Amino acid sequence: xSSTEEKLGSVFKEISSILSDTKNNLENLExxxxxxxxxxxxxxxxxxxxxxxxxDLVLQSQEKETKIGELTSSQxxxxxxxxxxxxxxxxxxxxxxxxxxxEFDFEEIKNLLKVYGVLISEIYDATAxxxxxxxxxxxxxxxxxxxxxGATGISGAxxxxxxxxxxxxELISFDEDTGLAKLVRRIFVKEKNN
Numbered sequence: 497x498s499s500t501e502e503k504l505g506s507v508f509k510e511i512s513s514i515l516s517d518t519k520n521n522l523e524n525l526e527x528x529x530x531x532x533x534x535x536x537x538x539x540x541x542x543x544x545x546x547x548x549x550x551x552d553l554v555l556q557s558q559e560k561e562t563k564i565g566e567l568t569s570s571q572x573x574x575x576x577x578x579x580x581x582x583x584x585x586x587x588x589x590x591x592x593x594x595x596x597x598x599e600f601d602f603e604e605i606k607n608l609l610k611v612y613g614v615l616i617s618e619i620y621d622a623t624a625x626x627x628x629x630x631x632x633x634x635x636x637x638x639x640x641x642x643x644x645x646g647a648t649g650i651s652g653a654x655x656x657x658x659x660x661x662x663x664x665x666e667l668i669s670f671d672e673d674t675g676l677a678k679l680v681r682r683i684f685v686k687e688k689n690n
Contacts, residue, residue: 624650624658632668632679641675 627648632639639647645655659677662668670677 624648624654625662628655628658628662628677629667629679630684632677633682633684637679638676641677644677 627650628644631644631647641652641655641659644650644659645652648655650658659668659670662677663670667679667681667683668677669680
């Protein structure tokens with residue numbers, strides 16, 4: 497074989513190799529093209545789905561805005577009704593206040609007495625004061641310090657302290673020389689004996 501034939505054989509082999517590589521590359525490109533077209537179709541489907549979701553969200557948003565607008569108008573209506581009721585209640589309150597001034601309010605007096613009761617019994621501990629006043633409102637309006645001490649069961653110092661407080665309030669008089677306490681102002685109703 498001549499060198500020309502060898503060179504031609506070598507060129508044919510190279511051409512054959514290049515053609516074979518080109519054919520493989522074309523087949524690979526064709527496969528890639530098919531895969532890309534498939535992805536393109538999937539993306540188109542996804543875009544369609546997202547577009548539908550977007551439209552749904554826009555509609556939901558519009559519906560919510562409409563509801564908010566409706567709530568605002570109903571709230572305005574409620575506010576108007578509230579203002580009317582407020583005016584009516586104000587006039588009713590004025591009437592009730594005027595009526596309260598005219599009438600004797602037993603409930604208020606009961607509540608005040610409860611407050612005074614708590615103040616006297618728990619804060620000032622006026623048990624001795626009460627017992628002495630209660631005793632002097634009985635059959636004897638005048639008693640000695642020792643008689644009061646014996647009848648109430650309260651210690652001498654507490655009796656003396658309570659007597660001085662009651663004298664200061666001008667409910668009783670007390671003679672320190674004789675030790676006699678006398679009721680000056682009656683605040684309890686005297687009970688009738690049957």
